[in-house]
Amino acid sequence: MTQLVSPVDTTILTVMSETNLPLPQFYARALRTLLPVVDGTLPPLEDSTHAQLQRAIDDLYLVGRMLSSLGVFSDNEGIDEVGEKELVFMTVGWTLGEAEARLSIGGPEARKAALERSDTAFTSFLSVLETYKLVPGGAALPADPGQRREAKIAAFRRSKELREKISTALPGHPDAGSNPLAFILGLLPSDKPSRTSVNEEEPDVREPALLLLGLLADLTAGSLSNNAMELEILAHAPEPTQGPLQDPRARRTEEPDGTWRLDRAPGQYKPRELISGGGRVLRPFTILPSTSAMSDRERLRADVFRSGHRLPTMTIDEYLAEEDRRGNIIRGGGQASYDAPTESELLELEMENDGTAGAEEAEEKKRLKDENWAQFTDDNEKGAGNTMNRG
Template sequence: MSDDDQPQTLKSVFASAEKKRHTLENSYEASSPTYHDDLRTAIAEYEACLEIVSRAALFSPNEFLEDLPTSSLPYLMITSHLADLHQKAPSRRPIERRVNLERARESYETFLGLLDSYDLLSEDNKKLYSRYTDDSVAFSTMGGVDPAKRRDTKIANFKAERALKQRLETLRRDPRYQDDEGDDEIVRDLHLAHAAYATHMAFQGLEGINRELEVLAQATVPLMPSPTSVEEDNRRRAEDRTAEGFTDRLEAPRRLHSMFGQPGGPLLTKEGKPLQPFTLVGNRQEMAANVFRPGHNLPTMSIDEYLEPDEDDFDKADEETMKARAWDEFVEANPKGSGNTLNRG
């Protein structure tokens, strides 16, 4: 899709959201009202960008990375930025924190699904993505329980993060990127490097979300009622029930989606647990043979074949009847005690 086909408001809304996000990253007063207002505004603007991207069909499952113009690459990062902002959202109660963490998880999954659809994941990241789809709740970048192996993995993750960050800064300082017109090749490399760095941080973020949810699951619920009024308590319960991302029902297995709505990831886990709905079908030859079959169900046996089991039952009943009659005749012909007239025992 060319730049002319893109809605004119997408660039301005995205630029405004980016400006607020950079302000939040450089702010150290997370408790100030201004910080909270900027955070809510940034989340709302990124969500507006997602709606514009969806309406404009900016990303398509039929495209390859080479088909994407350089101007569209920054919008790959929208869900990654949303995940970071959801994790920064303030929470007064554990239920609010869980909702924010689940929103961040969903944004990370959408981001990774989009990059996977454009084959932007490295081989190592593809392995991590496969491990995550197998068991998202127990996912960890430091697989295994061996302390030495976990330490080596942690060091490798730190080195990889530092290398990606250094490459990103090097590209940003390149004069060809800082030029007003900008070299398309270096700008494209910068956006792809940013996506690679965000991918690394997404897996780190998913691991952190799992660990934090484990802690929240062990949080004790206060037994004594709070000093708030009954109306306030009921209002908070209603907010918890209607909060987006919270439900008292058992959730279906999570399905990963890209930004264009296509389900991604494998169908089954290693243990055979389904991750998303699917339909079992036969081979191609069987499907082709059934194309011209009648719309109604055809009989599978003849009438004689259907009645054959009943005929076998009739024969068996006749055998039981004849056996009973023979026994009755024997009893009548041989009364009890007739064979022992001398009472010998």
């Protein structure tokens, strides 16, 4: 069958919604809605942030349905047959997977469903790339810890190179450290009316689009691995209690507003009045959830066995703030710290850029580090500091 129009002809195809925007501009608008949520500009726990995230997800699903109904991508064509304006729409699956992975409200079951939808979107994205032979099959990270670390280091190296190439190839030269959503936006037209001349040549975006798809493929492997780990945790999480637990010993007093309270008025006790500077508990207290919603206090009253007298309370945020003030919070660490490249590995990566000032500086740092270590080993014999097991 002969195709009469291009699937992404911006003068013909419009999104059938409340806004008659062309499909590329509608996708760009969804990305602009999503970008401040993903890059941390908006507070993640606010209801308004989740509402904006949900709007972006709804628009992305609409874009995906339009692409499917129009048959933009086919198993019977090669990558050379795909127009440069169509390549950017291969990123819809990745964008949707990232957006779904950000949904964190509604409890464990809702979170699990969001992660499963994220996996489906990421898998769909990889399937499109495999159809056009842009990536080999089986993009998941290996199970062996050593091989997994090597794969992540290799992906980190490719990601750095691809970001620099994309930044150079894209019109406007965005920052190489930008969020990939910013790169996708660089391939799409603005949702504002264009004022450029009709005779002005449009920039070639085919090369940066193909580079971007390779970058997103590497990022997808890590995202699928993170989703799998969180789903494993959720699968082994304890079931929530089915009913409230009543403690007959609790003496409750009724507040003027008609609610029952077990603790004193908020703010009567400060964290320093409950925990001494040396970490000794000065008086018993109950740690509440970080939110101060009344429903959480009511759940605490009903679900927790406690002493017969009223206890002061401290939220988890107040407790962590007090521990941070006392210097008991360790920064960094965890899985992200374990997977991150070491200082020596980063220096070796930088040294590969022969002829650049950064490579020379990295080489000098590596040399000084090796000299310092050699001097230390010469001055300190192996086992010299072990005084615990001497006879």
